[in-house]
Amino acid sequence: MRSEQVRLAIDCGSASTTGVVAWTDGSWSPLSFDGEPGLPSAVLVADDGSVVTGQQAWQAAVKHPQRFVPVPRRPADEQVSVAGREIALADLVAATLRRAADEARRLAGGEVEDVRLVVPAGWGPRRRTWLRHVAHRAGMPQPRLVEAPVAVASHLLAGGVPLPVGSVIVVCDLGGGAEVSVVRRSAVGFEILSTLADPEAGGDAIDAAMTAALSPVPVAAGTGEEVALTASVRTAKHALFGHPAVTVAVPSGPAVVVNDLVLTQAARPVLKRAAGLVRHAVDAAEVDPATVAGLWCAGGTAQMRLVAEVLATDTGLTPLLVQDPPLAAAHGAADAGARSPGEGPEVVVEPLPS
Numbered sequence: 001m002r003s004e005q006v007r008l009a010i011d012c013g014s015a016s017t018t019g020v021v022a023w024t025d026g027s028w029s030p031l032s033f034d035g036e037p038g039l040p041s042a043v044l045v046a047d048d049g050s051v052v053t054g055q056q057a058w059q060a061a062v063k064h065p066q067r068f069v070p071v072p073r074r075p076a077d078e079q080v081s082v083a084g085r086e087i088a089l090a091d092l093v094a095a096t097l098r099r100a101a102d103e104a105r106r107l108a109g110g111e112v113e114d115v116r117l118v119v120p121a122g123w124g125p126r127r128r129t130w131l132r133h134v135a136h137r138a139g140m141p142q143p144r145l146v147e148a149p150v151a152v153a154s155h156l157l158a159g160g161v162p163l164p165v166g167s168v169i170v171v172c173d174l175g176g177g178a179e180v181s182v183v184r185r186s187a188v189g190f191e192i193l194s195t196l197a198d199p200e201a202g203g204d205a206i207d208a209a210m211t212a213a214l215s216p217v218p219v220a221a222g223t224g225e226e227v228a229l230t231a232s233v234r235t236a237k238h239a240l241f242g243h244p245a246v247t248v249a250v251p252s253g254p255a256v257v258v259n260d261l262v263l264t265q266a267a268r269p270v271l272k273r274a275a276g277l278v279r280h281a282v283d284a285a286e287v288d289p290a291t292v293a294g295l296w297c298a299g300g301t302a303q304m305r306l307v308a309e310v311l312a313t314d315t316g317l318t319p320l321l322v323q324d325p326p327l328a329a330a331h332g333a334a335d336a337g338a339r340s341p342g343e344g345p346e347v348v349v350e351p352l353p354s
Helices: 054-063 089-108 125-137 148-158 205-212 226-241 260-285 308-317 325-334
Strands: 006-012 017-025 028-030 044-045 052-053 079-082 085-086 114-119 144-147 169-176 178-186 189-198 245-248 257-260 292-298 319-321
Touching: 006 089, 006 148, 006 325, 017 089, 017 325, 044 054, 044 089, 044 148, 052 114, 054 226, 079 089, 085 089, 089 125, 089 205, 089 226, 114 125, 114 148, 114 257, 114 325, 125 144, 125 292, 144 148, 148 169, 148 189, 148 292, 148 325, 169 205, 189 260, 205 257, 205 260, 226 257, 226 260, 257 260, 260 308, 260 319, 292 308, 292 325, 308 319
Parallel strands: 006 114, 114 144, 169 292, 292 319
Antiparallel strands: 006 017, 017 028, 044 052, 079 085, 169 178, 178 189, 245 257
């Protein structure tokens, strides 16, 4: 297969990394890691200096919490201390990108030369240059960087959502944190009118609130117990997106049955912060809210039922869920399945589940 016939797009988020391989005929396939479409972005530095990624990192962290880096993108310093050793953050993130590239190579049947990486709209030149260096360390070709809200808007357009030139939408990207951007479609693509981000307005903050609520005794930070409980809470949170109740293993006590009420109590204050971002981003863009063509929600946390209620109540806009929320930015960056206006099936737009 010729390299120009396949594209790789990766969305390396603070909590989870997703990616797709796309072909010029419009077909595409998500990258799969341990049977899942998302790879946890957390890493662990082994004794020999090698970097363990994804679910294996979380599992190993229970015994070696001092070697665990749950969010390699933060802090923004160039190095982080791991078990007394200074490690370049670029090397940690490169390990995740390298694993994604290996999976893409398997799917494509060879090297992929066209690589796109999704970046937050709020990242400046320094961080964008840093990510290019990370890709180089991972053995990737020079990537094209695509801003997350532009990628999501491209995903909508490729999926048949009508976005005429001049229309304005709000993209609320809810992952480990939240980034809200106001985007206008121009004659040549999409332009970002404003963007605001808050790391405390997404899934990581919800995890922290649930962890605090479920632990009968405060768990010491940086311990294996904290890692184990956080991992259990993360799993339970995602399970509650589709189930009324789940059981959570608590290291310092008996297992606890958690229902949607626990998730709601933890998530509501966090999602209200995200709603505040939406209001402020619209104000900063100086657009009339009545002219906004849609409030589109993407990212893994967007699948939570409470998102619709909170955003609708606090913003006055009707939130809509993009197709394949965790993969939307990667899919849009790959520009897979794009259609010309008037082509393809009619799209029925439905509000978020409530």
